[in-house]
Amino acid sequence: MGLRINQNIAAQNAYRNLSVTDSQMSKSLEKLSSGFRINRAADDAAGLSISEGLRSQIGGLKVAVRNTQDGVSVAQTAEGALNEVTSILQRMRDLAVQTSNSGATDSEAAKASNKELQQLNAELDRIGDTTAFGKSKLLGGAFGATKQTDIAGATAQSADDITTAIAAVTSGTDITFEISEVAGKTLDGTGTNPAPISVTVTADDLKNATTGQDVASAFNEKIASALKSAGFQGTEVSMSARTKMADDGSGTGTTAPMTTFQLSGSGEFATDLTAFGISADYEDVEGGNSGKFQVGANRTENISINIGAVDSETLGTATLDLTTDPEVAIDVLDKAIQSVSDSRASLGAFQNRFEHTINNLNVAVENLSASESRIRDTDMAQEMVSFTRAQILTQAGTSMLSQANQSAQNVLSLLR
16 A cells, blocks of 8 residues: 555545534534424425324314314303293293283282293293304204295294194194205215105104194104214204294284294205295295304314304294193193203213214324324434434544545655
8 A cells, every 4th residue: 555645545534434423413503402203304304294284183173172162152152041041931930830820829829920931932932032052042043044935935834823733734744855065065966976865754753743843843853863863963954943923013012823834954855844834945044054164174074063043933922821721830830841851961062072073083193293292303312312323423533634634745755
């Protein structure tokens, strides 16, 4: 091996190794200072792609937890208002039972009880109109309904009309209709669309129905069952009956109660239900709320709540008169109390479901965060080993580069 001065190969070799070691130490410093193993796509392209997907899921799930907590709050707010509605109905029933004691109650006492009943009806209407979460009214019948029948186009029916319509069904004429759209999903049996959902209301379903509220309840049971069988939640479409005193043209009303049926929800019907005063024409609910809560990180992961209207007309108490027939009032109020109790039970079930959803989401966030951490975060102990190795090699490389640069000085001794 000769001595050459134009090319100091030893120095070049030491410099190359020192450059590699210095780059490794810089990367270790970056990982240790940032806490991330992947600071740029070049660090781990596949790992970056996977971890970004996990980050999207984790972020979405954290927001979904807050969304679901809002759902709990909505259910609690509505159920709290219905609790007071139940108290009002119980007081109204007490008045009806008291007034039914005709042996000890004179006409003046009955009138006094009836005045309190009408004030309680007014309070029912006020609660139904003002109960809200933010600016979304909860008990007005529009929460969870994006479409409803145009009531103005439906035919109001007297009690006799309802009896006639029920008689038509109980005589053997079943009512069959189809739901052609649910929650924005068209059901027409074409392409990938499923077939329309068929609902049939039979004579047995209406055998105990005597009022419009009874009819609506029977329809709702069949509608919910059909929706659930088709894979839906069961609350997307519902019927309600509104009973009030009919207007006689003078604006004072008559003593004849009139009932109008209404279909509402995130769906459409393809049918003719004119026998029950239901129009087939739909319109968007003014100021309606879809009642949909996004409880997952992905598009289709949601839970919908449909809260029916709660007021004196919907509960059937608007037409009660304790001065004429308090015993009938007892039956009507029993049905109204049961109706509100069913609504409260439904809201309680939704609240429990939301709370379980929150627990599940939090577990998912925890597990996905651990997965993302394993891919993206720095193992500090392991990286310190690499950093210490690079630090020692850098110091050694610097020293060896200095020695290699000095080795060429030996040539000068040959010139002496």
